[in-house]
Amino acid sequence: MARKAKRAVTNSERGNAKNQDQKGLEKTHKGTNLLILRSDLTNSKTYGVKVAEIPQEWEIYRHLVKERIDRNVTTVWLDIAGNHDNFDEVGHFHFKANAVQSSFTISRTADPVRVSGLGGQNITLLPVDASLKPGIRAYNFLGYLPGDEFKSLRKAAEEAHSRGDIIIFYGHYPTSTIVSSNDLGKLLSAGAVYICGHLHTGFGMANHMWTRYPNGLMELELSDWAHTHRYRILAIDDGRLTWMDVTHPTWPVVLISSVRRSSRGDGLFQYFVRLLVFTDEEIDAVSVRADDNLGHWITCIHGFGPLYSATVEIQYETWEHPANEQEFIKNIQVLVGNTSGTKTLLRVGMAGAGFEYPTPSPVSALILTVKLHDIVSAFIAEHVIQTILC
Structure with a gap:
């Protein structure tokens, strides 16, 4: 819907x-x-x-x-x-x-x-x-x-x-x-x-x-x-x-409001991410993934208004970055799809997502x-x- x-x-x-x-x-x-x-x-x-x-x-x-x-x-x-x-x-x-x-x-x-x-x-x-x-x-x-x-x-x-x-x-x-x-x-x-x-x-x-x-x-x-x-x-x-x-x-606009990391054992980590998504059209779906070569797109769950959330799992045997929230955000991608059929891919980065303040x-x-x-x-x-x- x-x-x-x-x-x-x-x-x-x-x-x-x-x-x-x-x-x-x-x-x-x-x-x-x-x-x-x-x-x-x-x-x-x-x-x-x-x-x-x-x-x-x-x-x-x-x-x-x-x-x-x-x-x-x-x-x-x-x-x-x-x-x-x-x-x-x-x-x-x-x-x-x-x-x-x-x-x-x-x-x-x-x-x-x-x-x-x-x-x-x-x-x-x-x-x-x-x-x-x-x-x-x-x-x-x-x-x-x-x-x-x-x-x-x-x-x-x-x-x-x-x-x-x-x-x-x-x-x-x-x-x-x-x-x-x-x-x-x-x-x-x-x-x-x-x-x-x-x-x-x-x-x-x-x-x-x-x-x-x-x-x-x-x-x-x-x-x-x-x-x-x-x-x-x-x-x-x-x-x-x-x-x-x-x-x-500027559309769409994505702000990452929260990222929490937890360990599942055997080198598997989960990142729970919340993000605010704004567009000038009706949103059909928002998806996230970590880096180009890791995993498939994960469809976000819509909370209310602009709030979306998702859980991303990463196996660190195939992950080349430090295991922390900052590195996760640096490599996260967001795909925003509108009901008009248009899709926008954003690699937000830390400064672009608001998670790290500009200098x-x-x-x-x-x-x-x-x-x-x-x-x-x-x-x-x-x-x-x-x-x-x-």
Whole structure:
């Protein structure tokens, strides 16, 4: 029976796009899709010159969101304001009127959302809203997290940790651009990852903008959709974070979320592999095998949405590679067949499957770790002084 692959990011659930309460800690969402938009939701530029918010852009955003959620009512849509969404606005008027997470109208922070991971462990997603209010142009290149907001975020993280949840923080501003009197990096290190935007490709100098700090914090930037059409698929399976960046349109897309190895004796090993498969057509079947010369294609079992799994047996007398999960993934092949009759063969490799993170460039590590808020603050202060003197 043909199955339509869902274009998703992780597991979750979404009801009504605008009116349904998203207090995720009252209900654990299972088995559906989650989409995180780290902003900017709009561009607010005319011929390269920044202007105030453009109502037509917000109308387009609201229309597209409604259209997508009407097609898949189970998708949780998590949007958060960026600096482009708040140019010269006192109270985020356009964001409040058009965004899905309208609970920002009540307080600075949207509600935490709790979802179920692929391995059954719960995940709590916590928003980091550092957008300036009001969002005066130029100044809102930096974010600001006040003390009360920091305390609320810390309390939510402590509650999630006490339940044994994996924590994912998401926001618009990287930590290097957030002004805070508290140790934000230490707080975020309690999570598996902090997903952010704003700097995108580091002013065009870094393709993979991510870094891992000495305290364990993993901070992931992502190129903007407007110019590069790049998006990220992220999954947590059995407590392990896997992710990969994809340039649209690229089909099919395969992310290997989990590989477990066990010995059957007499040199026989079993690999249990789970993978997420996305296409722009209806999927007829997904098959895997290890290397060109080993064994036959094994048809994967479909779980739900984009999730497939298979068990691959390997006799190491005929296997020329070390007996570990990494070497298995380096040599795995995936065959995706669609109902149209087309078939695509992928030799994904570790980086291509998301199982091994791409090497961050020295430039990205520098941009994400240098305290840009100190540099920019000094520049803005000098500009203000010169303006006053003139």
